[in-house]
Amino acid sequence: MAQSNNVTPLFNDLAKIQRDHNIACQDCSLYRLCLPLGLHSDDLAQLDQIIKRSQSYKRRQSLFTVDNKFTSLYVVRSGSFKTMISASNGRDQVTGFYFPGEFIGLDAIHQQTYQSNAKALESSSVCELPFENLQELGKDMPKLQVQLLTRLSKELAGDKSLMLLLGKKTAGEKLATFLLSLSKRFQDRGFSSTEFQLTMSRTDIANHLGLAVETVSRILSRFQEDDLIVITGKAISLQNIGKLKALCG
Amino acid sequence: MAQSNNVTPLFNDLAKIQRDHNIACQDCSLYRLCLPLGLHSDDLAQLDQIIKRSQSYKRRQSLFTVDNKFTSLYVVRSGSFKTMISASNGRDQVTGFYFPGEFIGLDAIHQQTYQSNAKALESSSVCELPFENLQELGKDMPKLQVQLLTRLSKELAGDKSLMLLLGKKTAGEKLATFLLSLSKRFQDRGFSSTEFQLTMSRTDIANHLGLAVETVSRILSRFQEDDLIVITGKAISLQNIGKLKALCG
DNA sequence: CGCGCGTTTGACATGACTCAAATGCTGTGG
DNA sequence: CCACAGCATTTGAGTCATGTCAAACGCGCG
Numbered sequence: 434m435a436q437s438n439n440v441t442p443l444f445n446d447l448a449k450i451q452r453d454h455n456i457a458c459q460d461c462s463l464y465r466l467c468l469p470l471g472l473h474s475d476d477l478a479q480l481d482q483i484i485k486r487s488q489s490y491k492r493r494q495s496l497f498t499v500d501n502k503f504t505s506l507y508v509v510r511s512g513s514f515k516t517m518i519s520a521s522n523g524r525d526q527v528t529g530f531y532f533p534g535e536f537i538g539l540d541a542i543h544q545q546t547y548q549s550n551a552k553a554l555e556s557s558s559v560c561e562l563p564f565e566n567l568q569e570l571g572k573d574m575p576k577l578q579v580q581l582l583t584r585l586s587k588e589l590a591g592d593k594s595l596m597l598l599l600g601k602k603t604a605g606e607k608l609a610t611f612l613l614s615l616s617k618r619f620q621d622r623g624f625s626s627t628e629f630q631l632t633m634s635r636t637d638i639a640n641h642l643g644l645a646v647e648t649v650s651r652i653l654s655r656f657q658e659d660d661l662i663v664i665t666g667k668a669i670s671l672q673n674i675g676k677l678k679a680l681c682g
Numbered sequence: 683m684a685q686s687n688n689v690t691p692l693f694n695d696l697a698k699i700q701r702d703h704n705i706a707c708q709d710c711s712l713y714r715l716c717l718p719l720g721l722h723s724d725d726l727a728q729l730d731q732i733i734k735r736s737q738s739y740k741r742r743q744s745l746f747t748v749d750n751k752f753t754s755l756y757v758v759r760s761g762s763f764k765t766m767i768s769a770s771n772g773r774d775q776v777t778g779f780y781f782p783g784e785f786i787g788l789d790a791i792h793q794q795t796y797q798s799n800a801k802a803l804e805s806s807s808v809c810e811l812p813f814e815n816l817q818e819l820g821k822d823m824p825k826l827q828v829q830l831l832t833r834l835s836k837e838l839a840g841d842k843s844l845m846l847l848l849g850k851k852t853a854g855e856k857l858a859t860f861l862l863s864l865s866k867r868f869q870d871r872g873f874s875s876t877e878f879q880l881t882m883s884r885t886d887i888a889n890h891l892g893l894a895v896e897t898v899s900r901i902l903s904r905f906q907e908d909d910l911i912v913i914t915g916k917a918i919s920l921q922n923i924g925k926l927k928a929l930c931g
Numbered sequence: 932c933g934c935g936c937g938t939t940t941g942a943c944a945t946g947a948c949t950c951a952a953a954t955g956c957t958g959t960g961g
Numbered sequence: 962c963c964a965c966a967g968c969a970t971t972t973g974a975g976t977c978a979t980g981t982c983a984a985a986c987g988c989g990c991g
Contacts (some may be wrong), residue, residue, distance in 0.1 A: 520850050524931070526842075526850050539834075540835055540838040540839040541839075542831055543832050543836040548839050568824070571824065582830060582834065586789055587792040589788055589792075589837060590789040590790075592842065593798065595845060596777050596841065597775035600775045600890075601769050603978080604978080634937065634938090635937070635938060641849075643848060643849030645981075647940080647982095648978090648980075666988075666989095682769045852947095883969070884970065885970095893947075894947070896948075896949085896972085897946090899969095903971075915970090
């Protein structure tokens with residue numbers, strides 16, 4: 434099954450442009466999901482100036498590691514990332530998955546060191562926003578400040594929902610909720626909401642949802658038996674979003 | 683056992699002042715923990731102007747409920763609060779406990795509606811910060827903006843740690859971690875780090891840590907048998923912080 | 932093409948939940 | 962100020978969902 438089956442033609446084109454060029458914010462396909470939303474074009478031009486558009490990160494490559502000095506926020510341009518923190522004896526919690534237009538590193542502002550390890554799940558690229566410059570710019574650009582606050586607030590709200598999931602939901606509810614959250618995010622980005630790739634491993638999913646890998650695998654198999662999904666390796670197709678929603682608890 | 687055993691004399695005095703008067707930020711005992719930290723006195727005076735110092739909330743009284751229109755951030759002045767969100771069939775997740783100097787409502791900025799129910803755990807009071815005014819003020823006060831971002835970032839980092847706790851820790855590790863987190867916060871506020879009141883119910887603790895009430899009760903009893911703590915109703919005394927730390931996972 | 936990791940599936944163990952009941956505490960009204 | 966009602970807490974017994982261990986499979990990467 435070719436990967437292109439899972440993306441809209443529109444997105445294919447845009448994704449290619451994104452990868453090939455250091456395009457400016459106003460021409461970026463992620464514009465309406467991203468930080469610059471609502472800025473005037475003068476402001477936008479200034480913002481453009483401070484953004485470092487990095488080369489690609491390869492699968493498994495780190496964006497930053499825990500305790501690194503905080504310098505920049507990152508916005509995913511293409512691909513996907515995970516962040517994780519570790520307990521003793523090697524238990525990992527995947528604290529988030531990040532897709533194009535989403536911010537990484539917001540929890541580092543406070544201590545001025547990164548609080549997690551961030552790793553690419555596939556070939557990916559980011560826009561780097563040096564925080565000093567961003568702050569400087571924010572002094573004359575109230576809308577930028579509001580955007581930043583809004584971003585942080587959104588992530589906070591998402592994390593609170595995840596706390597509900599981790600604390601109160603069964604394995605089945607966790608997975609149904611997770612799949613629908615991905616579906617929504619892909620839809621927002623112009624991908625199909627029913628057919629997409631799970632770029633993270635089953636282990637990553639397990640460590641995100643507070644489950645054992647085996648449990649994730651079993652529940653996905655059960656969902657497939659119940660005709661809720663069709664899953665082939667990393668490719669998944671949601672067959673019955675209604676029933677999945679009903680399963681979310 | 684009188685409640686005053688559990689607070690330092692210093693704090694008793696300050697707490698009384700806080701309750702009795704609508705004192706300005708610069709005279710507030712929470713100054714160094716709170717938003718105004720680092721503002722110049724001109725700026726501080728302006729901030730003071732927009733703060734509404736509300737009367738008390740009684741135990742169980744709501745500060746706001748889910749889906750209420752977002753208007754203000756709140757900072758706890760005295761007492762304590764909890765925030766919670768609900769899954770279907772009445773399962774509640776307590777997403778946070780809030781003590782003097784801590785912010786409530788930061789996750790509401792994004793959707794402009796409150797995302798949780800906030801309830802007082804005891805007689806409590808707050809400083810209300812109307813967000814519109816705060817934004818207006820922020821335009822000419824970069825430090826205020828940084829402070830706000832830092833606050834949000836701190837809560838975000840805390841929530842990520844809680845995700846690790848909820849996803850990966852055993853019941854014993856959860857409770858040890860929780861007690862030490864309270865200890866640290868009380869210490870930061872000039873309370874004893876070893877003797878304090880659990881203002882929340884066992885049920886609240888359970889719903890915060892993703893456990894059943896019975897499990898919380900059992901583990902606390904076990905901790906007491908093992909001479910880690912002495913607990914009498916809501917009053918707790920940590921006897922061996924070192925061992926508790928070792929139990930955190 | 933083959934090795935190794937990721938995934939799936941099965942069998943079993945167990946930590947935490949549920950149900951139940953006794954006890955204790957708190958707030959309220961007489 | 963006391964007594965009672967109702968809720969909170971504790972403790973016990975038994976169950977169950979999920980974790981752990983083990984093994985086979987197969988896909989993907991080098």
